[in-house]
Amino acid sequence: MECIRRAVAAGWMVALGMICAGSAQAETGQGSGKADMAQIQRGRYLSRIAGCNDCHTPGYLMSAGKVAEKDWLTGDHFGWRGPWGITYAPNLRLLMASLSEAQWLEMARGLKSRPPMPWFTLNEMQEDDLKALYHFVRYLGPAGEPAPAFVPPEQEPKPPYALFPSPPAK
Numbered sequence: 665m666e667c668i669r670r671a672v673a674a675g676w677m678v679a680l681g682m683i684c685a686g687s688a689q690a691e692t693g694q695g696s697g698k699a700d701m702a703q704i705q706r707g708r709y710l711s712r713i714a715g716c717n718d719c720h721t722p723g724y725l726m727s728a729g730k731v732a733e734k735d736w737l738t739g740d741h742f743g744w745r746g747p748w749g750i751t752y753a754p755n756l757r758l759l760m761a762s763l764s765e766a767q768w769l770e771m772a773r774g775l776k777s778r779p780p781m782p783w784f785t786l787n788e789m790q791e792d793d794l795k796a797l798y799h800f801v802r803y804l805g806p807a808g809e810p811a812p813a814f815v816p817p818e819q820e821p822k823p824p825y826a827l828f829p830s831p832p833a834k
Contacts, residue, residue, distance in 0.1 A: 733804070
């Protein structure tokens with residue numbers, strides 16, 4: 665639970681595919697067996713179509729997805745700046761490595777984070793899809809470095825980052 669609170673406090677968004685193993689099957693983290701390849705394939709598919717790689721994989725969005733899978737979901741040093749401050753897509757592979765499947769499900773259901781993470785869509789994903797993402801990320805295994813920490817709005821962040829306009833006054 666403490667790791668979940670720290671991740672959320674640090675602005676860790678989708679906390680999905682953060683991960684662990686490097687074998688053809690991923691451990692569940694619950695001692696209840698192995699994920700099968702169909703579940704891992706489903707997680708791979710979901711990580712692409714749900715947009716996880718767009719932010720959590722460096723260069724993925726700008727290369728039209730032409731990034732080797734071994735580099736997927738390792739977080740990014742590209743920031744997203746807006747009235748909330750600046751956030752960075754966390755390294756899901758390192759995050760997932762520290763979570764059991766049950767902890768991941770709890771985190772995904774209760775996550776509230778800063779933009780641009782669409783936490784509200786993660787909250788509504790079906791349990792089977794969340795499990796598939798978890799097992800895929802663990803299958804990839806831990807890799808990369810942690811993303812930079814959240815920067816409050818009153819501090820000047822280091823580039824590179826995208827600047828979001830402030831919402832119009834109501």
